[in-house]
Amino acid sequence: MNVYYKLMLNAVQSSTVYRFHTFVTTFQRLIGIFVQISLWTALYKGAQSFQMEITQASLQEMWMYVVYSSLIGLMVANGNIYSLSDKIQTGHIVTALIRPIGLFRSLLFETLGSKVFMILFEIIPVLIVSHFVLGLPLPNIEAIPVFMIMLIMAFTTFFLMTFIVGMSSFWYIRTFHLEFMLTHVMNFFSGLMIPLWFFPRELRAVMDWLPFDLVYYAPLSVLLGKAKYAEIGVMLAKGCVWIALLAAAAVMIWHLGKRKLVIQGG
């Protein structure tokens, strides 16, 4: 059996240990969705009472946006920053480095392993609630293949970004502020909280060059059928370029970091 596949299976097994944790997070996730849905509903109703029309998206589309962005959040999430900075801070990174396997790849497969469990116990429940309780339509089947490509791209982009931030622990032992920054930048610029179609033109122009919208906005706009063919093409090209850039940066930072490594705690 391939070692990375075995690592993935072990991660699946590890994640089943904390069942209570899973229930709590799913519940928390649902509350978050309800809060956002209420907010958007209030906004739309408010606009209606002023005879204003929101043309970018209908209220139902916004509901779907909220549900699916939170699902994408689940799928792209990873523990890279915590896991790397913790390993470096405590010196536990030695136990990873004495193995004949790559650190990046083992992190990747462990993350993928935790996703298997997540799909079963977090994503499916949220989909059920959104379909049967909120009455939201399921996404268009034709959009699924392109969406899957976008999702893989989103996952990879975010994985590389967090890997780089986590690696910065080689220089700055504490990285929580960098993690904070990344989280807030992501929340705002990726389209997680507010879809990019509500953004002013100038800001959009800046963000078109940045990789953040690849993580949420790109897959979401495909799923909701908002992106045209040309736009999909541009996003795919942009994704490939950014992934190549981030991967190169990650390789570089890894090689520099190894030389910089100081084992904490002897």
Add this chain to the structure above:
Amino acid sequence: MSIIQVDQLTKTFSRPIRGTGAIGAIRDLINRRYEEKTAVDHISFTIERGEIVGYLGPNGAGKSTSIKMLVGILVPTSGEVRVDSEIPYKNRRENARKIGVVFGQRSQLWWDIPVSETFELMKCMYNIPAVDFKRNMELFTDVLGIQDFMHVAVRQLSLGQRMRADLCAALLHNPSIVYLDEPTIGLDVVVKKKIREFLLEVNAQRQTTILLTTHDMSDVEKLCSRVIIINNGRKMFDGDLDRLKSDYSAGETMILHVDHEIGLDRDISHLGVTDFTYHPESGSIQLRYDKRQAKPASILAWFMERTAVHDFEIKPAEVEDVIRDIYQDSTSCGLGEAQ
């Protein structure tokens, strides 16, 4: 050819100098000063296949740093390390296939899943053939007594159990070199004994080279044929355990069981005795002397003339005392290399 070659190996770290108090802390924020700390200072040695070498030194001597360079995790500042003719940090992954490492302070087992799963993972990681894996598992679980907790999650193991499992995991792939950084730290006598027997068995069967650091002198006496002692990053001694004892342990202790106290205020320094004490409750006199300067027989004769001696024993210096002397010597007068 020697399996491990270390030549003029040096590692320096720069670490910030911290000011004291609030003012010092603020000054550090603005202007952080660094100092160079040499953890390993021009160390050279070679180790042959099948040797068990004790790598000893006080805390902070540079033992762990050296091991991390041998393993390929740390990049040396200068000097060279070759393990099986390769430079470890340049070929970290290939080197990792040939070695087994145990850090007594850190577990390498998978925290949330049973021990057996970690072993299975090792099987995949090092492509251990099924036959070897089965044979090793049988041998190791037997010698180390692992079967009792094979299917328990690692986080629920006791320290002794975890250590045994860690050792087993590190040796499953028949590594040709094993690095053990304080493998018996915090363990009880029974577990220590098991671990030592296990290491001797593996060494005898497979010619495994073992380099271990420890503060437990009985580990050294039971396992090592050779010791390397370092202090402040420099090598102080390199040679047989026996030579260490004969060269450095000139100090012996004699215990005499006597009838009654005799005038210990009398000067016996002419006999070469460096210090003596009388223990009234056991009726014994304990005295220490340097055997290069004193004749135990004449000391004994001197006492027998003055009192009735029922019994006597002579104790050679413990390895621990010898090593402590070397540490102290080297810090006080910077003793040169003892080769």
